[in-house]
Amino acid sequence: MHNAIISVRQAAEWGMGSIQKVYSRLNVPLPYVPELRGLRISNMFRLIIYRVRTVGISQVRTTFSGDMDISTTSD
16 A cells, blocks of 8 residues: 555656646746636646656656556547
8 A cells, every 4th residue: 555655646746747848938927817717727637648658758657557457449
């Protein structure tokens, strides 16, 4: 169990810079208006999901590839 927790933590830490590295324009501070801020955060997550699905790069998948059978196809 301890090793699984460490793997999850490491996968989360490795993914922390993925947004800033790939989409460097997102380093601009978010607006104060809650509606606009929520829209930008939502779009940011859509960009990340699109990239993972098209490029196939995911720290979670590579971390758990030996431990779990993760399906790469969508149903």
